[in-house]
Amino acid sequence: MNKPSDTFPEYRALDEKSVAGFVSQIQTVRETLGGSPETWGAREVGDGNLNLVFIVTGTKGAVVVKQALPYVRCVGEAWALPLERAYFENEALTEEAKFVPHLLPQRYHYDSKLAAIVMEFLSPHIILRKGFIQGIRYPRLAADIAEFMAQTLFKTSDLYLGAATKKQRMAIFCRNTELCKITEELVFTDPYRIAKLNRWTTPQLDDIAEKFRQDGPLKTAAQRLKLKFLTTAEALIHGDLHSGSIMATPEDTRVIDPEFAFYGPMGFDSGAVIGNLLLAFFSQEGHESSPGQRKEYRAWLLQTIEETWNRFEQRFLELWQENASGDAYHASLFADPVSSEALATEQRNYLRRLFHDSVGFAGVKMIRRILGLAHVEDLEAIKDPDLRARCERKALRLGRLLVIESESFSTITEVTAAARQEYSHHES
Amino acid sequence: MNKPSDTFPEYRALDEKSVAGFVSQIQTVRETLGGSPETWGAREVGDGNLNLVFIVTGTKGAVVVKQALPYVRCVGEAWALPLERAYFENEALTEEAKFVPHLLPQRYHYDSKLAAIVMEFLSPHIILRKGFIQGIRYPRLAADIAEFMAQTLFKTSDLYLGAATKKQRMAIFCRNTELCKITEELVFTDPYRIAKLNRWTTPQLDDIAEKFRQDGPLKTAAQRLKLKFLTTAEALIHGDLHSGSIMATPEDTRVIDPEFAFYGPMGFDSGAVIGNLLLAFFSQEGHESSPGQRKEYRAWLLQTIEETWNRFEQRFLELWQENASGDAYHASLFADPVSSEALATEQRNYLRRLFHDSVGFAGVKMIRRILGLAHVEDLEAIKDPDLRARCERKALRLGRLLVIESESFSTITEVTAAARQEYSHHES
Missing domain, CATH: 3.90.1200.10 (Aminoglycoside phosphotransferase (APH), C-terminal lobe)
Incomplete structure (x- = not known):
């Protein structure tokens, strides 16, 4: 298990334009989505209190990208919150997956630089x-x-x-x-x-x-x-x-x-x-x-x-x-x-x-x-x-x-x- | 606070001959003991279950050296025990000393290489x-x-x-x-x-x-x-x-x-x-x-x-x-x-x-x-x-x-x- 870095020097918040390029680097995601990255669609759907959530859709399927923001989304930038929480989430998912993989979304990738987790798009959930x-x-x-x-x-x-x-x-x-x-x-x-x-x-x-x-x-x-x-x-x-x-x-x-x-x-x-x-x-x-x-x-x-x-x-x-x-x-x-x-x-x-x-x-x-x-x-x-x-x-x-x-x-x-x-x- | 090293490559168990040389490198100890290191006496007095304990005596006073052994003393080398415990002891003493220094022995030195703590000789305790x-x-x-x-x-x-x-x-x-x-x-x-x-x-x-x-x-x-x-x-x-x-x-x-x-x-x-x-x-x-x-x-x-x-x-x-x-x-x-x-x-x-x-x-x-x-x-x-x-x-x-x-x-x-x-x- 890797230790999270204390800082995220290469962090940038993703947006609906950049997210497809990011996930296109991941082999399993390319296979899941199908077609070429230029044809993929992306929309931000996060309605929780803390994070960005994107759905990226290709010809064959879709994936979810959850990215931590450096602040509490529902309050604003004044309330800073560490990006490292994505690391803890990934650690917890790893632990849970040992016991109940069928009750979790499948994970495709954890990106420690962007504090992002790429996972299964659950549908029609x-x-x-x-x-x-x-x-x-x-x-x-x-x-x-x-x-x-x-x-x-x-x-x-x-x-x-x-x-x-x-x-x-x-x-x-x-x-x-x-x-x-x-x-x-x-x-x-x-x-x-x-x-x-x-x-x-x-x-x-x-x-x-x-x-x-x-x-x-x-x-x-x-x-x-x-x-x-x-x-x-x-x-x-x-x-x-x-x-x-x-x-x-x-x-x-x-x-x-x-x-x-x-x-x-x-x-x-x-x-x-x-x-x-x-x-x-x-x-x-x-x-x-x-x-x-x-x-x-x-x-x-x-x-x-x-x-x-x-x-x-x-x-x-x-x-x-x-x-x-x-x-x-x-x-x-x-x-x-x-x-x-x-x-x-x-x-x-x-x-x-x-x-x-x-x-x-x-x-x-x-x-x-x-x-x-x-x-x-x-x-x-x-x-x-x-x-x-x-x-x-x-x-x-x-x-x-x-x-x-x-x-x-x-x-x-x-x-x-x-x-x-x-x-x-x-x-x- | 420093993290303890996982290994102690320079560790060696002290004995009644080598302990005076070790503590002579510590300024406050030299002052406490008085005289020259050649005149100091040392004896091992540990009667606990785990460690070596030396009393080093000079012309003016004495100090105690407590050193961890890589095994449980009262059982033998078959029961290995990490030297790192000296680190935890020193950390705990540091914490306790913030609140009740008068109820602790005074510490002169913590040696992270030898897993040893040099401290006050309590007498007539x-x-x-x-x-x-x-x-x-x-x-x-x-x-x-x-x-x-x-x-x-x-x-x-x-x-x-x-x-x-x-x-x-x-x-x-x-x-x-x-x-x-x-x-x-x-x-x-x-x-x-x-x-x-x-x-x-x-x-x-x-x-x-x-x-x-x-x-x-x-x-x-x-x-x-x-x-x-x-x-x-x-x-x-x-x-x-x-x-x-x-x-x-x-x-x-x-x-x-x-x-x-x-x-x-x-x-x-x-x-x-x-x-x-x-x-x-x-x-x-x-x-x-x-x-x-x-x-x-x-x-x-x-x-x-x-x-x-x-x-x-x-x-x-x-x-x-x-x-x-x-x-x-x-x-x-x-x-x-x-x-x-x-x-x-x-x-x-x-x-x-x-x-x-x-x-x-x-x-x-x-x-x-x-x-x-x-x-x-x-x-x-x-x-x-x-x-x-x-x-x-x-x-x-x-x-x-x-x-x-x-x-x-x-x-x-x-x-x-x-x-x-x-x-x-x-x-x-």
């Missing part, structure tokens, strides 16, 4: 979040995301790896501090204080935003989760596993964009999935063509939350039972039947602690999308501010409950029941 | 463990060790540092894997399985050693602590803070030997202190010139445990209240009186969690010194094997209780009460 807004069902989603999380989290953890191997990888990602800092501030801190970049549906949510800023128990609980984010190096986590980082069709699921990856708490990934599915749930009311039209879809979303967690838990335990090769809970200690029984109990306790972490992280992830800088299209797409605020208020109330009472939830069905209750509570 | 065997009281000990732990743990944590600074330092110590591996195996794993290097007072303790190897709940609890050791990067910990790593007089205390340092769980240091004081407590019976002769000294040891924890807790909280400059529990969120009150509650909860960690780590530290490879002089010095085994069995029983029931202890006085009870239980 759309960003999962957009699918949720349209009310599309994804029958494979729960199983695929559960598999992605179980494989990537278990197999980069001390349950699977020797300590030296893990620490060596951890040291690399210790340097992804700028991206971690975005999470530390935007997820765990800014929504709970006056911050220049915060916004919310105003004046409808002014009262609850102010209440949250004065809510001592909520703030200490959110900061306790932040401490966990800062200190707990359990596994190489994706770090941004929301429904905007997943591209899907009803038949296929791919996880993209792991530039926030580092060795952190596993529950941050599972919490991101749960929290964003809950945001999708609460936003449905704003997407109904007639009252109640999305009722069954709402039920499907909650069912997907339950299925995702339950399958994740099951797969994680299976992987552990089949591959207990790590230094933690060393297999040599648990060979006899009595000890093996004790380990099984401990494994259930491990998953219970992970569940509590996930619930708490789900809560802060929901709150930051409504009171902080970066919002989600699920809610932003609701044009009527009163309607949007009604959805958002419910999500905020549940989010607060998940953060403060995370340990009082024993099962995922208690979480979905709380969501249902919060939804109805305001309906009546 | 003796290794604290030897003082405990002699029944010496150290009125300053509790306050000094509490201060050492509070300063070094708090000020290298996310409560004090910004995340990027902390991660940068953490990445360096991620490479101290070989020393961490010693702890991972000898403390958390080997005592609970058949391992070639294990030994214990036999046949007296054969039954309890076997029982521990079959004790499912004990083994899962010990491995849960190991997982914490592997995943929790709370602060730069000393990593080996037992009574053999402290040199003391009744008036002065110095902490030495942080070569096991890395970013780990704070409770591992406080647990090491508590566990080793408890071993001293249980060993006293073997050092009595007449029955009951050490009764008051035993009481002093328990009182020192209580005072160390209570002062540590108090100092840690004071430091936090005065220097809340870290990214965790960001001060900007807790300025108003209500939030400040919530933070105060959270700080008490934080210390309670740290206390539970400490109790658990104290327990595994006790057990490994009786059933594992490296024993302690407190117990080894007891010549009568029946008497020694009686002391050791009590320590093992308490150790097991601390590991399994760590969270059932609310205060340090409950721990010392359990020690007293375990001691008397077998007396009657």
